[in-house]
Amino acid sequence: MPHGTHRKLLLHAALHGFLFLPPLLLLRSLSRSRPTTTDPHPKAAARGAAAAAAAAMAVRASLACFPSDAALQESSGIPWGVAVTPFSAADERGAAPATGAEGHLLPRCDSCYAYFSTLCPLHRWSWSCAICSADNDLTPDASARYARDGGQDPPEMRSAFVDLLLPASEEFLELVKSALLAALEAIPPGSLFGLLTFSSKIGLYDVQGPIPIVKNAFIPPDSDGTLLVDLEDVMPLRSFLAPVDGCKDRIAEALETIKPTSSWEITATASEVQDHALHHARGFGLAMDAVVNYLCTEYGSLFELARIFTFLSGPPNYGPGQIETRSDVDHNAAKMLGSDHTFISEQTNFYTNLAASAVQAGVCVDLFAITNEYTDLSSLKVLSVESGGSLYMYSSTDESTLPQDIYKMLSRPYAFGCVLRLRTSSEFKIADSYGHFFPDPQYMHVQHINCCDSFATYVYDFEFQKDSQFSRKSSPPILQIAFKYTTIVQQGDTSDDVSNSVSRSKFTLQRRLRVRTIQYNITANIWDLYDFVDPDVVLTILVHQSVAWHMADALAVWYFLFWRSFIQSHDVLEARIWFRDWLVNFIAQYNKAYKVVRSGGTGMSDIDVDFIHCSQLQPLSRLVFAFLLSPLLQLHGQGIHPDYRTYLQCLFSALEASSLRQAICPTLISYSSPDVEAEVHQSLSRSVFNSESPIFLLDAYTDLLVYYSPTVSSTIPFPPPRDCLLRSKIDRLKQERNITPKIVFIHGAHDDTTAFERYLIEDQSVDGSLVASATGFRSFLEGIRSRIAEYSR
Structure with missing residues (x-):
């Protein structure tokens, strides 16, 4: 080492x-x-x-309503998958798992080895697997365990999300009295x-x-x-x-x-x-x-x-x-x-x-x-x-x-010695998986994770099994995520007298099994798919595909031919072309679906590049545009240090979906004064300077920039005072992040504003250069519109 x-x-x-x-x-x-x-x-x-005991598992799907068949999924143009944060502090709804002991007693399917859950039909002496539908016998002890009345039901009978204790292992050493340095x-x-x-x-x-x-x-x-x-x-x-x-x-x-x-x-x-x-x-x-x-x-x-x-x-x-x-x-x-x-x-x-x-x-x-x-x-x-x-x-x-x-x-809490496995019902399967893990050399889709904290996220891309589909007569699609891990658990009371080693708390290692079983709805209507898109997860899947570590040979099919996934290339230009063409293909598919339910209009002006008929899709164009301007996809001649590019690869491939979106497409908030928040701006362009509010906070995840307009009143203190609302916001963001963002204060009257203006992405062309007016993003969309019109002829 x-x-x-x-x-x-x-x-x-x-x-x-x-x-x-x-x-x-x-x-x-x-x-x-x-x-x-x-x-x-x-x-x-x-x-x-103590916080580790309350950890949960967040699962966000790019399509909260699963497509009924491959043709529908292909025609939508949307990648189909999930982002899994197995050791997050709460699930995507803020709920905690049902906890308990005897995780080693949780029944497993004899056929696919999935775990028993509340979604599995239960009989007196047997149960049916929710993943593969196989029938499994119950042991007499298990049958008695599940025959209890409602008040005594074990965790797996009360919730489809459980966190169970596995047999205990050796004790840890005593609590460290104090530390030498911050670490x-x-x-x-x-x-x-x-x-x-x-x-x-x-x-x-x-x-x-x-x-x-x-x-x-x-x-x-x-x-x-x-x-x-x-x-x-x-x-x-x-x-x-x-x-x-x-x-x-x-x-x-x-x-x-x-x-x-x-x-x-x-x-x-x-x-x-x-x-x-x-x-x-x-x-x-x-x-x-x-x-x-x-x-x-x-x-x-x-x-x-x-x-x-x-x-x-x-x-x-x-x-x-x-x-x-x-x-x-x-x-x-x-x-x-x-x-x-x-x-x-x-x-x-x-x-x-x-x-x-x-x-x-x-x-x-x-x-x-x-x-x-x-x-x-x-x-x-x-x-x-x-x-x-x-x-x-x-x-x-x-x-x-x-x-x-x-x-x-x-x-922060962390788990170690982890094994992560995602199983699906028989109609669909995992196409690819992404994240900081080591794949099992023997079993497919089993990932080993030596250390996993509450921010670590892993991404899965799905596809249908050959000639399979979901129908109203078939069972709903089901995912099951199993996460086996070891964590540190406090035993006993904590003494304030840290000098007394006898009274100090003891800590033990616990081996635990966390299982989440999720059932999804299906639809045969493409508008239902679009209405339930999660733009952050879509961006996450696309970014993971573009920065995946291992290369593979494949054909890329552009524009109106459906591609299953882009097979990564180290070529920056190819990645940029692919991302732009993905958006061309997707907007074309969206417009094709819309024209099915409306009549008239065949000209270029009729091509909707703003998703005016589906608000859920509207962020996607801006997110793709922002990623095209990311340093990760800039050429070396544009001043991007190659090691910084590698750092971004590692950062982007580990962030959960909301954080990744923040890192790629910053949030801009204006303030009337250091103590009065005005509005969250949807636009990242110089047009925000027309705002009557003179102070701006730009949150780019790794950077927090406070910008004072050149015309700000001299009575407003710069930088903002420590006890103001703006500073409290900054402090909260610093605490929430898994990495500490850099804080920069810029006064437009006398400081270099370049660091702030480079985040105003809508004023830039795709190659990163500034444009004469705030039309960079609109010009990009017009280019998309032209490409769609050209290939639609």
């Missing part, structure tokens, strides 16, 4: 890396000083554990801590003795992928992993001893010194591989989940897994390697293989890149994506929200 590197960060900060195990292991790399802390609360982890204060109780540094050598810290000591394993310059000595021989893992609550003082002492590595420490011949003089060694690849092997020896014994936070200030440049960068090329977006027409492809499959090993070892990897130097995140991202982790990118230490993001990540 990898680890931090010693290269000095942009402003006196060196690389850090954290490694957590449930007994969490924290691993970090070299730092010139302690990282900045937030204002954490010592009982944040306890609150997180440590948010670590779940019972955590173990490991400190590891890397450069041209790997340093392992023993903090369990009287004084902290470090032992090193050198990485040979010509290494074939192995160390000269195993880490277990350098330091036994049980010596390396220290309980935070018993060793916090020595951990702090160890952190103080870490210094940035000098480039002269690199093992090099005299002729190599000049080449290395300006570069710190980052033996990231071999360090990560060694740590994964290190942890394999105790997985399931000493710990249940290892979580590694790795912090990079530049690309791995030493040993196996190093990233090749050209010293004679300025690695900015305009001069990046590769064609202006393509995404940057990964240079090496080293990290793909390492990700598979990490999954098997129960390791989750979170990557934090704090640099504007080309780091090839395209190659590194697989470590986080397949292991259930996250990828964050910060362009500088000045604007980094790294401490806050780590604190948030570790203080």
